[in-house]
Amino acid sequence: MLALVLAAINLRPGITSFAPLIERIATELSLSRSLISLTTALPVLLMGLLAPLAPRLAVRFGLERTIGLCLGLIALALLLRLFGENAALLIGTAAMVGAGIAVAGPLLSGFIKRYFFDRMGKTAAFYSLSMAVGGTIGVVLTAPATQLLGERWTWGLALWTLPAILALAIWLRLPNQAEAAVEQRAGLPWGEPRAWLVSIYFALQAGLFYALATWLVARYHEAGFSLLQSNAFFSGFMLIGLPSAFAMPWLAQRFGNRHLMMAGCGVLATICLLVIASRPQVQPLLICMLLGVALNGTFSMSLVLPMYEANTPLAVSRLTAMMLCTGYSLACFTPVLTGLGRDIAGDYEWPFFVLASMSALMSGLALRLAPRRAAADAMAP
Numbered sequence: 001m002l003a004l005v006l007a008a009i010n011l012r013p014g015i016t017s018f019a020p021l022i023e024r025i026a027t028e029l030s031l032s033r034s035l036i037s038l039t040t041a042l043p044v045l046l047m048g049l050l051a052p053l054a055p056r057l058a059v060r061f062g063l064e065r066t067i068g069l070c071l072g073l074i075a076l077a078l079l080l081r082l083f084g085e086n087a088a089l090l091i092g093t094a095a096m097v098g099a100g101i102a103v104a105g106p107l108l109s110g111f112i113k114r115y116f117f118d119r120m121g122k123t124a125a126f127y128s129l130s131m132a133v134g135g136t137i138g139v140v141l142t143a144p145a146t147q148l149l150g151e152r153w154t155w156g157l158a159l160w161t162l163p164a165i166l167a168l169a170i171w172l173r174l175p176n177q178a179e180a181a182v183e184q185r186a187g188l189p190w191g192e193p194r195a196w197l198v199s200i201y202f203a204l205q206a207g208l209f210y211a212l213a214t215w216l217v218a219r220y221h222e223a224g225f226s227l228l229q230s231n232a233f234f235s236g237f238m239l240i241g242l243p244s245a246f247a248m249p250w251l252a253q254r255f256g257n258r259h260l261m262m263a264g265c266g267v268l269a270t271i272c273l274l275v276i277a278s279r280p281q282v283q284p285l286l287i288c289m290l291l292g293v294a295l296n297g298t299f300s301m302s303l304v305l306p307m308y309e310a311n312t313p314l315a316v317s318r319l320t321a322m323m324l325c326t327g328y329s330l331a332c333f334t335p336v337l338t339g340l341g342r343d344i345a346g347d348y349e350w351p352f353f354v355l356a357s358m359s360a361l362m363s364g365l366a367l368r369l370a371p372r373r374a375a376a377d378a379m380a381p
Helices: 002-009 019-028 038-049 053-061 063-083 087-115 117-148 153-158 161-171 193-222 227-239 241-255 258-278 284-309 313-331 334-345 349-368 375-379
Strands: none
Touching: 002 087, 002 117, 002 161, 019 038, 019 117, 019 153, 038 087, 038 313, 053 063, 053 087, 053 313, 063 087, 063 153, 063 161, 063 313, 087 117, 087 284, 087 313, 117 153, 117 227, 117 241, 117 284, 193 227, 193 258, 193 284, 193 313, 193 334, 193 349, 227 241, 227 284, 241 258, 241 284, 258 284, 258 349, 284 313, 334 349
16 A cells, blocks of 8 residues: 555656746746646656556566556656756656656556455545645645755756655565466457547546646636636645545445446536636635536546456556546647637637536546446456
């Protein structure tokens, strides 16, 4: 459990730690905003494109050892940020972080299936909470740490090497298990309709999150709120997600009917997005917090889906790899299209109506993901 939590914590700070420093870095390195945005866009894209490699690497090197190698790659990338005054090197470290996350993410789902089969819901709750904590502390602590380190932003970025090294040390001590001969099929389940349902569901919720992470503050600022107030609303959206990310998978396993909980979260998100689109002055902090509960709930439960849909650790990794590949490859376009919609429409009202329709579609897909009647087959070891 310690190894799982430490690995999950390290899947986000390498990306989110750029957020509080990105304007300063762009200014000091004389980079355009489009170029410096690669430090966050490139990892997300690679998290989708490289995810299919994960099952093949697990077959070749073993599940535990491959995850350890990914943590080593992330630690090396973060350490190289000490020399981040070189723009090409800085963007290269973002690609390295994205590659490490792309492979480790699917395999950690298989790891949960292998070692926590009888308590997957509770374990997945800790897993999703740990990722949320890692992403949040990357945003919250990087700027104060940079100040304490004499305003050296390269040191502030490289500071996240320390938890990555700690996680690597734990993972290198775990015994490595080769996959069974019957599991040597490492391709992704592209021909399975239910796998596509899972993947498109993940793509919708990830697309909504990245669109909101990019444009939610701008929507409220356009509606007449100050930047300070708009950022406070966004902070509420992020912070409320921590308990939600933990509670939802646990509740889904305890009470069953996870598809109904997923659909309910989608309905709540739809209502919140409709309010933001048409009446942004209505209780903005409450609306953003409810939206945070809904979207973090859908994210954490989508991470659990492959664990219930597939039979073996490698099969879970294969389905998770397909889900992440499809999801992140599509989700990286949602912020761009939302911004384009704003340019065409002249305000954020209609783009946010489109986001609300995506959330409604997500609810419909959730109902299609009701547990199969042959649930015992899906849960069989």
